[in-house]
Amino acid sequence: MKIALLGYGKMGKIIEQIALDRKHEIVLKIDYTNLDELTVDNLTKADVAIEFSTPDSVLNNIRQCFEAKVPIIIGTTGWYGQLQQIKDECIKTNNALLYASNFSVGVNIFFHMNQILAKLMNRYPYYEVQVEEIHHVQKLDSPSGTAMTIAEGIIDNLDSKTEWVNVLQENGDEPIDAVKSNQLLIESLRIDSVPGTHTVIYDSEVDMIEFKHTAHNRSGFALGAVLAAEWIQNKKGFFTASDMFNFDVK
Ligand SMILES: NC(=O)C1=CN([C@@H]2O[C@H](COP(=O)(O)OP(=O)(O)OC[C@H]3O[C@@H](n4cnc5c(N)ncnc54)[C@H](O)[C@@H]3O)[C@@H](O)[C@H]2O)C=CC1
Ligand SMILES: O=C(O)C1=N[C@H](C(=O)O)C[C@H](O)C1
Numbered sequence: 001m002k003i004a005l006l007g008y009g010k011m012g013k014i015i016e017q018i019a020l021d022r023k024h025e026i027v028l029k030i031d032y033t034n035l036d037e038l039t040v041d042n043l044t045k046a047d048v049a050i051e052f053s054t055p056d057s058v059l060n061n062i063r064q065c066f067e068a069k070v071p072i073i074i075g076t077t078g079w080y081g082q083l084q085q086i087k088d089e090c091i092k093t094n095n096a097l098l099y100a101s102n103f104s105v106g107v108n109i110f111f112h113m114n115q116i117l118a119k120l121m122n123r124y125p126y127y128e129v130q131v132e133e134i135h136h137v138q139k140l141d142s143p144s145g146t147a148m149t150i151a152e153g154i155i156d157n158l159d160s161k162t163e164w165v166n167v168l169q170e171n172g173d174e175p176i177d178a179v180k181s182n183q184l185l186i187e188s189l190r191i192d193s194v195p196g197t198h199t200v201i202y203d204s205e206v207d208m209i210e211f212k213h214t215a216h217n218r219s220g221f222a223l224g225a226v227l228a229a230e231w232i233q234n235k236k237g238f239f240t241a242s243d244m245f246n247f248d249v250k
Contacts, residue, residue: 001019001024001025001047001048001229001230001233002024002025002027002045002046002047002048003019003024003025003026003027003046003047003048003049003050003229004026004027004028004029004030004042004043004045004046004048004049004050004070005026005028005029005030005049005050005052006030006038006049006050006051006052006053006057006061006065006072007030007031007051007052007053007054007057007076008029008030008031009031009052009053010218011052011075011218011221011222011225012029012031012050012052014218014219014221014222015050015052015222015225015226016029017222018219018222018223018226019050019226019229022226022230024226024229027045027046028042028043028045028046028049030053030061038061038064039064040064040067040068043064043065043068043070044068044069044070046070047070047071047233048070048071048072048073048229048232048233049061049065049070049071049072049073050072050073050075050225050226050229051065051072051073051074051075051076052075052076052225053076054076054078054140055076055077055078055079055140055141057076058074058076058078058079059079059082059086062074062086062097063089065095065097066089066090066093066095069095071095071096071097071098071229071232071233071235072095072096072097072098073097073098073099073225073228073229073232074097074098074099074100075099075100075103075221075225077101077141077144077145077146078140078141078145080101080145080148083099086238087238090237090238091237091238094236095236096232096235096236096237096239097237097238097239098228098231098232098239098240098241098243098244099239099240100224100228100240100241101144101145101146101148101149102145102146102149102196102221102224102241103220103221103222103223103224103225103227103228103241104215104220104221104223104224105220105224105245106213106215106220107146107198107213107215107220108224108241108242108245108247109247110150110198110211110213111149111150111153111242112247113211114150114153114154114200114211115153115154115156115157117200117202117211118153118154118156118157118158119157119158121158121202122157122158122159122160124202124204125160126204126205127202127203127204127209128202128203128204129154129158129161129184129200129201129202129203130184130185130186130187130200130201130203131143131147131150131151131154131164131184131185131186131187131198131199131200131201132186132187132188132189132197132198132199132201133146133147133186133187133188133189133196133197133198133199134188134189134190134191134194134196134197135188135189135190135191135194135195135196135197136190136191136192136193136194136195137170137190137191137192137193139190142166142168142188142190143164143166143168143186143188144188144196144198146196146198147166147186147188147198148164148186150198150200151164151184151186152164154184154200155184160181160182161182161183161184162182162183163182163183163184164183164184164185164186165179165183165184165185165186166185166186166187166188167185167186167187167188168188168190169187169188169189170189170190195215195216195217195218196214196215196221197212197213197214197215198212198213199211199212199213200212224241227244228241228244231244
């Protein structure tokens with residue numbers, strides 16, 4: 001497969017290595033130094049584009065891929081307010097797009113279990129739930145896309161929560177004002193070079209349940225993105241990671 005890498009930072013470089021190991025070819029690499037090379041002509045040389053750039057760049061990059069009719073895999077977070085608009089454009093133009101807030105197998109298993117746990121916790125209303133995410137200090141967006149997906153999984157399944165609110169404690173400073181009982185708190189911390197840690201906490205007066213995923217490095221995210229690029233070949237439509245992973249245990 002011929003791959004265009006849109007974004008060649010921490011993730012782009014690991015994706016390149018994994019793609020080469022899996023016998024793919026990198027035909028285009030874009031970062032902030034060569035944006036003039038991101039043209040429809042250059043994109044059409046690729047079978048697929050893998051996009052890990054910045055929240056400010058991603059929408060333009062998606063539209064360039066739509067114009068070039070190149071399937072696109074999106075790892076970039078911080079743009080989900082535009083998701084419905086991009087979905088409509090993807091379908092209208094008969095393109096192929098797969099996005100995921102987190103491409104690692106472990107986190108996608110976590111997403112699945114998080115929904116089951118939230119449904120179960122309806123029976124035990126004396127537990128208060130919150131989500132905590134920890135990432136490296138270079139991260140541009142908060143809350144993390146992964147934390148948003150976790151929060152949506154809880155809100156969809158736990159009757160007491162209808163919306164999430166976010167607090168970013170960059171320096172471990174003061175927490176938060178009052179959180180309403182229908183609101184799910186997502187606490188974001190930025191510490192050193194942490195690749196990504198997410199915890200769902202159910203706390204009561206007598207005990208605490210902590211459900212946690214810790215990324216040891218970025219390789220799991222990168223492998224998932226390459227698997228998605230392989231998966232989307234010959235498909236049209238708007239997809240997310242759950243279309244690719246199958247966690248049906250029956
Ligand atoms: N979905 C997932 O599994 C994961 C998602 N991410 C997300 O991926 C994104 C990138 O993460 P990192 O690689 O850690 O960031 P990074 O800051 O190391 O790399 C970003 C890259 O984008 C480039 N860039 C800037 N403007 C661009 C443009 N207009 N077009 C193309 N490239 C451009 C920069 O030069 C840089 O090479 C972030 O939004 C992050 O949250 C990160 C890890 C996993
Ligand atoms: O910026 C990161 O590094 C990561 N971003 C994604 C997110 O926002 O959830 C995925 C992963 O946690 C790493």
